[in-house]
Amino acid sequence: QLYQAYLNQDVAIWGEYIAACNWDSMTVEEKKQMLNYEYGYTAVILGGDNALAKRQLQSYEAHVESLKPHLSEARYWAYMTSVYTYKMALDKLRVLTYAKKLFASIKRAMELDSEDPMVLSMMGNVEFYNPMGNKQKALEYLQRADSIYSIRAEEYEQWNHHAVKMTIEQSKQKINK
Secondary structure (H helix, E strand, O other): OHHHHHHOOOOHHHHHHHHHOOHHHOOHHHHHHHHHHHHHHHHHHOOOOHHHHHHHHHHHHHHHHHHHHHOOHHHHHHHHHHHHHHHHHHOHHHHHHHHHHHHHHHHHHHHHOOOOHHHHHHHHHHHHHOOOOOHHHHHHHHHHHHHHHHHHOOHHHHHHHHHHHHHHHHHHHHHHO
C-alpha cells in the first residue's frame, strides 16, 4: 500500500502511516522500515508547511539516532547525509555548516560500504542535486545502486529503487543537455 501510494504520488498516506506508528512499541525491523519511509516523507514535505517539516525532521533525526546501534555504520551515515540535507533546506543561514556535515557524512558512508545501495543512491543524489556536482558521476552511482537494489532490496525499499530509476533518467537528461 505504501509503495502504491508512492507510485501514485500520494505521500499523505505515508504521513498517516508515520503518525499512526508507536515508535516505542515497534520491533527493530519495523523501525527500520518506518525510518526508510520517514526519509522519503521528510524530503517531500520540505517545500510545504515549514512548522510541520521542522517537527518531522526532528522526529526523523531522533529515530536515526535511536536506531544507530541497529544500522550498519554506512547506512547510519547515509541517513545522516539526508538529515543534514534537510536541515540545509530549512535553515538557509546555516547552509555552509550543514553542507560541510553533509559531505563529511556521505564520504564516511562511502568509505564504510560503497556497495550499499542506500549509500550509493545518497551519493548519486548528492552529486545530482549539488550545483557543483558531477551529473555523470551521479549517473554512475545511481546505476550501481539500481543494480544492487535489483538483486537484494528489502521489500520496503521498493520505493527507493523506483526513485533511483527516476533520478537515473533525470541524470541522463541533464547530461544530454
